[in-house]
Amino acid sequence: MTTNASNDLDSFLAEMADVKPIETTNTVALNNKNKETLAQKLKRRALEKEIQQDDNGLSVDKVDPVDPHDFLSYKQDGVQEGVFKNLRLGKYQIDTHLMLNHLKFDEARQTLYQTLNDCHERGIRTVLIQHGIGLNSKPFPAFLKSYVNQWLKQIDIVIAYHSALKQHGGLGSVYVLLKKHPNQKLINRERNRKG
Template sequence: MAMTDEELFLASMGDVTPLAQDKKAQLRRIKNEPTISQLAKRKAAEQELEFDPNYLSTEYVDLLDPHDLLAFKKSGVQDGVYKNLRLGKYQIDATLDLHGKPFHEARQALFNFVTDCHTKSIRVLLIRHGIGLNSKPFPAVLKSYTSKWLQEIPQVLAFHSALKCHGGSGSTYVLLRKSDEKKQENRERHAKR
């Protein structure tokens, strides 16, 4: 008579001894906490939803020589006004020092400073960026980006490297356009009656 599958199994397992019971693996129930990668993805998604009003570029910039002079004037700025700015004849109303600041911190500081000065009707600024002889990985990185950023800000009418007494080629005079309030004041003051 043929053996059934169950009988065959029991016959083949006859010499097997059970394992000792004290060597059981301990299983713990893990709480449903997000993994590190899930947390990073959530944070990235939240940052994408936040609006960053700072439009200053972080893309490639043509690097300047550390001793280059910065000079920029939008069309419509009178030559005499630009000459006075270049010669440091205007009173400096506010100063920003970017020396030693990391790239992203300097970008944010410059944006906030210019925006704040324009809202407060401050017209002439001095930006101290340094010449960048020892900046890494290339010389004059911050100076080069400062020049690019100032050209991207619509409130900036003109800028020029400062005189030696104000920092020379490591500093820049900046002329901002008038705020809407100041424009209105001038219109009222010069209106024909």
């Protein structure tokens, strides 16, 4: 060995003089690398909350496509022709205006369901929903319009809807008529009661 290598070895051995070898055992030391971080925990909770909130039952599966220029029209049995005609002609006061055409698909679905239920709870009967015509929407034209047409039929508080007049958005919008809330029925009964 050269003197330089000998000095390096001596220096190394001097540095390692107080080092003790690791004792061998038959156990495995686990470190908590798999422990969930705060960010992961918050993200998981948000996803769980979203799943719990997304139990609205509005179908995201197969939809029957409608043409962008089709009128949307629906009424439940029992809705009087005069009531439906007034809805179709835009004669009812629009209490709420909901714009879905700039939202992402899932946001539009959740917003539609939540807004209509909130309106029903507050006694609001007429809602104007703007879904857009969707000439260039993907994966097919009138994508959101087709789903709105399907979803409104799946919401039991919706008793009728019809495409709006031109001044309210035309074929890109729809008037929606909601059932009376039981509290509103009671108020009307009291108001009309003869005494």
